[in-house]
Amino acid sequence: MSYPLLRLCDDRAWVEIRKGRGAVTWNDMERVFEGAAKAGQEWRGDEGGKLSGRCCISSSHVDSTLSLPYAVHGQDGVNVGQAVELAFPDDMIWKASLHGQAFVLHEDPISANCYKIRLTAALLGLPLSRRAYDIRKGETRTPEFLARVNANGRIPVLEIAGASGIRFLPESNAACWYLASGSRLIPTDRFAQADMLRWMFFEQYNHEPNVATLRFWLAYIGEENLSEAQKGQLGAKRSAGEAALRLMDEHLAKHDWFVGHGITLADIVLFAYTHVAEEGRFVLDDFPAIKRWISRIEALPGFVALN
Numbered sequence: 679m680s681y682p683l684l685r686l687c688d689d690r691a692w693v694e695i696r697k698g699r700g701a702v703t704w705n706d707m708e709r710v711f712e713g714a715a716k717a718g719q720e721w722r723g724d725e726g727g728k729l730s731g732r733c734c735i736s737s738s739h740v741d742s743t744l745s746l747p748y749a750v751h752g753q754d755g756v757n758v759g760q761a762v763e764l765a766f767p768d769d770m771i772w773k774a775s776l777h778g779q780a781f782v783l784h785e786d787p788i789s790a791n792c793y794k795i796r797l798t799a800a801l802l803g804l805p806l807s808r809r810a811y812d813i814r815k816g817e818t819r820t821p822e823f824l825a826r827v828n829a830n831g832r833i834p835v836l837e838i839a840g841a842s843g844i845r846f847l848p849e850s851n852a853a854c855w856y857l858a859s860g861s862r863l864i865p866t867d868r869f870a871q872a873d874m875l876r877w878m879f880f881e882q883y884n885h886e887p888n889v890a891t892l893r894f895w896l897a898y899i900g901e902e903n904l905s906e907a908q909k910g911q912l913g914a915k916r917s918a919g920e921a922a923l924r925l926m927d928e929h930l931a932k933h934d935w936f937v938g939h940g941i942t943l944a945d946i947v948l949f950a951y952t953h954v955a956e957e958g959r960f961v962l963d964d965f966p967a968i969k970r971w972i973s974r975i976e977a978l979p980g981f982v983a984l985n
């Protein structure tokens with residue numbers, strides 16, 4: 679259990695999350711947001727309710743390491759200090775948790791695995807720089823790439839610069855999770871969260887190796903250029919890809935979204951290769967519920983296209 683703690687000083691505010699239970703000490707706090715605020719301003723959000731009238735702690739508290747005079751936290755208690763109307767805006771804790779971080783996506787623009795991360799960032803309004811590689815020229819297999827970016831020789835890789843230095847995160851679904859963790863794109867209910875992961879694992883095991891691979895082989899390598907081993911896999915990949923699409927279509931015939939009542943990462947990662955499945959000669963007209971779901975995603979505020 680944690681709750682937000684809002685610190686105020688004139689026109690500045692920052693929010694910290696208390697770790698653990700028990701008596702409050704300043705050193706229990708982890709800073710998650712810093713920004714402009716003014717008395718009387720209303721913040722709506724995550725931990726619910728307004729903080730006005732709840733407990734304020736003065737910086738003279740023992741163990742205090744702060745120089746600013748007030749803090750307001752979400753427990754009942756004596757009201758000391760500024761009387762202001764405060765609650766948290768939607769997604770504020772999530773945005774605050776990424777404060778001070780910058781992202782570079784190492785990608786090949788044709789790859790929908792990379793597009794998943796761009797779409798996640800776009801729907802959340804997060805800035806993302808891009809660094810392009812051509813996988814058909816082996817640009818992710820150079821010694822430099824293997825040593826610095828991803829020893830697995832593949833994109834996408836999310837480069838994260840922040841207080842912990844520069845870190846590299848390969849695997850599209852892990853990168854989507856990193857950006858979206860704490861946001862509205864990941865449900866908070868325990869079962870719903872696990873159910874979302876279920877569809878993301880399904881995407882990596884049943885969907886992407888078939889639907890994405892046929893798109894790459896047929897639309898970008900060319901059937902005539904495939905090796906004999908690849909040609910020998912075409913039939914199996916087509917039936918497995920169709921089975922994955924059928925399962926999705928059956929689910930979407932009864933639900934607007936894969937999990938719950940709104941878009942989650944499950945929709946984003948499955949959308950990536952599904953909406954371009956015809957480039958792998960899958961027939962989307964055979965899957966009418968998928969087509970309606972594609973239109974729903976394309977109509978979302980902040981949506982960006984693959985190309």
Ligand SMILES: N[C@@H](CCC(=O)N[C@@H](CS)C(=O)NCC(=O)O)C(=O)O
Pocket residue numbers: 789790791792813816818819831832833834848849850851882
């Ligand atoms: N499971 C990985 C798959 C990554 C992957 O297969 N990337 C492909 C492009 S979509 C790649 O980098 N291929 C180049 C190569 O293997 O040399 C993910 O979801 O990120």
